Amino acid sequence: MTPNLAIGFADVAAAAGRLRGVVHRTPARTSRTVDERTGAQVYFKCENFQRMGAFKFRGAYNALARFSPPQREAGVIAFSSGNHAQAIALSARLLGMPAVIVMPQDAPPSKLAATRGYLQGRSGSEIVLYDRYTQDREAIGRRIAAERGMTLIPPFDHADVMAGQGTAALELIEDVGPLDALLVCVGGGGLISGSAVAAHGRSPGVRVWGVEPEAGNDVQQSLARGEIVHIDTPRTIADGAQTQACGALTFAVMQALVSGVLTVSDAQLIETMRFFGERMKMVVEPTGCLAAAALLEGAIDLRGQRVGVLLSGGNVDLAQYARWLQG
């Protein structure tokens, strides 16, 4: 373990033990078309096939599984409009603890319904809605946490969350062998920091690349400046990467273990979504296409290399997905 980082390889390995039999061991898929087009040997880790449709379940479950008995009894609180909400709600249900999820009133109805489904019939569990234009979700979260003694689990800047996310890359390398390069999408940095620790632990010499939306390249800027850069909420269809800044813990890992960050445009994400639908018969959400788009659309040349690409999730409103495909 590199000193001063929040997690080391042993933490990811321990998370994998906790997650065994609970997460889906998602497949690593290949495509002759992709290999011919890129000149590389490419393995897609399909977290769009993960429980609740995204890798986020790994980190959430790992964090909740480490709660002490009193923490379990009081339960967990989280705020998120996206996959983290569902991940916490499902993990709490599986571990039998109360969960409060603070979500914006205007969150996608499908995500509200899925989260509500996981919480249903669990005493002490609820969704708390807020108005994102007039209310401060962090204040709401802190107040409920204090009142009910609940533990707040943030979406990325938390050692147990990061270690859990790293188990996807660990499985990939166990399944397909050592990699020369690993491409991972970057929002707050939870997935890529766990992945980088896992990959460097199991595949010495690997180079880990992050991929952000062009419109929201805060981590690319942060690595260049050597300090965390804050940006306005970026306009991009990659809703999982609309973060304004990465975390302190994830930034330190990225500084130590990530070779660089590439960017792709929304148009390239749509092209990549279409490729996955047409050729690999998979639905991948825009954020889930970031890493693949960098490779397929030529942002990086990895000819002759063994390349892992994390597809982070598949949770997309299907009517919106259909509109993107129709162009």
Next chain:
Amino acid sequence: MTPNLAIGFADVAAAAGRLRGVVHRTPARTSRTVDERTGAQVYFKCENFQRMGAFKFRGAYNALARFSPPQREAGVIAFSSGNHAQAIALSARLLGMPAVIVMPQDAPPSKLAATRGYLQGRSGSEIVLYDRYTQDREAIGRRIAAERGMTLIPPFDHADVMAGQGTAALELIEDVGPLDALLVCVGGGGLISGSAVAAHGRSPGVRVWGVEPEAGNDVQQSLARGEIVHIDTPRTIADGAQTQACGALTFAVMQALVSGVLTVSDAQLIETMRFFGERMKMVVEPTGCLAAAALLEGAIDLRGQRVGVLLSGGNVDLAQYARWLQG
């Protein structure tokens, strides 16, 4: 082997040997939502992830792999507007033999392009286009076969094709264990006859159910009458099941080994396509949804049973797919 049937279990097992390392061993996927909704334990065999996007590759390759040296030299001819064309073209390419594919002028551009791609640069290989309103494709096929000494491989009524198709069900049972029931789509009967032979060979007591589009239930009628019934080309979005009649060889196997045939509507196919996109993040073509639709939409009650469901393919025009999803 039941006497008088074109194939027995040994033929499917031999086909599996020929196909090893050539076909993808496609995953068997599960869904908690499906299990809860049906009360069964359901395993989806994902032939939408097969090479060229459908199970048809299995039968075509198995048939071509059994050619004698003179047959290989002269090559293969097939007529099809759909997945069989691509399956023969790809198999011929892999086995290094010439192939002529007779396709209608108005076949979907994506299927023409894919077939052309497989034939490209292979001497003696070509696509022959015909006008389906004025020309007889069988006459064209017979003439070319006679002139060039090519062997005609039909899409379903052929022992080697049927045996090859059976390898998907064989893999499924090897991977998940014995089944109580197996649901399979029915067009000409190639997939279900091979599947029934494989399933009865490896999973004694299994009941095999066919599923046809409501608008084209020729096999349901044929089994009821005890003779092959011919119908007009049915109007259904399940283009792989728009057959007017099954084959003599496939009918005999179905009479012996299939418990019954269910039907589903186009609206139920679209619901099922949406379910796969939304919940299982997969693109499944309408024909590929037939077997699943019967179960998910309640045409059969298999509560308490271990159920295999074959998803036959994922080759659908993505713009059309998007229109169906938008409703």
